[in-house]
Amino acid sequence: MSENTDALPEGGAAFLDQAGWAGCTIDPIPGDASFRRYFRLTGERGGAMLMHAPPPHEDPQPFLDVARWLSAKGARAPQIYADDRASGWVLIEDFGNDRMRDWLDHNPQGEAGAYTAAIDALVPLHRIEAGPFAPYDWPTYRREVNLLTEWYAPAMGLEVDAEGFVEAWQNALGPLLARQGKGVTVLRDYHAENIMLLGPASDGSGEQGLIDFQDALAGHPAYDLVSLLQDARRDVSIELEAQMLERYQSHGLANEHFDADYALLGAQRNAKIVGIFTRLYKRDGKQRYLALVPRVWEAMERDLKHPALAPVARWFDANIPDDLRHQLGGTIA
Template identity: 35%
Template sequence: MNLPTRETLRLAWVREKLQDPEAALERASSDASFRSYWRARSGGRSWVLMDAPPDREDIRPWLDIADRLIRAGLHAPDIQAADAERGFVLMEDLGDRVLLQELRQTTVDRLYGQAMDALLRMQLRADADGLPDYDEARLVAEMELMPEWLLGRHLGFTPECGQWDVIESAFRALVENTRRQRQVFVHRDYHSRNLLVTEVDSPGIVDFQDAVRGPITYDLVSLLRDCYIVWPEDRVYGWAEDYRLRLQGAGIAVPEADGFRRAFDLMGLQRHVKVLGIFCRLWYRDGKAGYLQDLPRVWKYTREVGLRYPETEGLVRLIESAIGDRDLSLPI
């Protein structure tokens, strides 16, 4: 007996939920996970169908976080229907104006302003109770992707015992930085590819299913030191300081400017060390080559920030020696 294909199941499910046997689907996008997104059209309207095969991904965390964000007054997509057993969600269509594509010198202050308005609301209002803690085990496990996939798989470099000491010392410093920070709701991937410019309540927020309770600078540095676009340092620090003052004005205890900048820098370094590994894994394990093109940008962030702090300089020098004159964007 032939089982129905995923494509057949997907189309039948959306037609049932829209009560339209003529409803059509067209691919909208995919991401770094196993999820895919399809635009459903019926009666002159459109929705987005998320397809997350249940043997690969559980949509229940996604549904939980969507509800938390909506209750906090944020523009996560409204849910029309969901089926956790089959891995389908039919939701509001937020459009296709991805923030990254809209960013220009003339628009960035306004668009980042909207994104930081939403971030402040998220950090002040979104319920973080019951979310996983962004604890030492989780942070270190993320950073360990770098020696495994960047150094080992991408560069063919195996650290010696003394070099592992350098790596672990830097990792401890980066973890310690997170412990000193106020813990809030963290989207964990709050950047220009996961924010959409919408006509009302912009930005729309997506890809939030991995939210945790963690450091207050994490989402801010994810936005301002985005792995997909670079802005001059003076602008980045200016935006970060403006945000610090807004937190302060909202009654949130934050360090003074120098302390906040250090926390921001080291938090970004933790994220970028992780991403150096993730982008390599996306190619070598998952066959998604496009992310290698972003490695040089992420390495530039890592190098520039890491060399500013004695706790992380050794780690950067080690990675630098492993890279040599290699073009990071090219696979082995």
């Protein structure tokens, strides 16, 4: 049997024994925003990461499917060593401790190198057809932006025109959806907390590993750029954002609509995140997310200045009071 098996949910020790990891040391890793839990394993076979995605709250199959597809296409997803979908157990490669966000906190001089590597990692995925994933379509975009009117507006004591909000977004996103076509693989949460630095380069430009991609869809290539460069959890300067967008465009993947589409998806994603962070606080009692809202709101305000967002900008002007807008979204009660 494995050491520290009392740290595992029921069935974990048996899964490890069957996978050939009996006798390993188990160290739980703190989690936060989902039912998934992670455990670091150390034993005679080296190191590995154990993920528990317990049904019915979680299903590890999407993670398994996306990880295997990414690996087949040359992207650096963790290897899958063993899995038991029915019980929610997955044994994967351990990418170590150098999460990009944490590494940059201690190595700010490596910021340009790390972000350049993150931009370049997207390029091969954007040169090929999207994986066999559901489309990032209008119903999905609509459901996501509605989180702002469903959670943020009530939390602020605002009565807003919810139907007008949907109509404004439909008008704004219509041209983008027509241009999106079949799209590319969109990882959806591609940012500094979900990128692991695997290489030895002191400037952050080494190999990078991908995690938390189980919600991948087939969508617009600008979406993951927004995730990375308008990061809800880490300050990315306007100068670095512009530099990295120029880097991406240098690969010949952008067209004349790139700036508009980037702003559209920036505002869409940031509206969604404001709603999600409000929900995490109001429903789940996770207060720490409130401190992130001003950063997200500020990025959304910049996006709304683009002419492509005119219908949405008019809605915000009519429904979110000026004093709250100047407070970058106000203080959620």
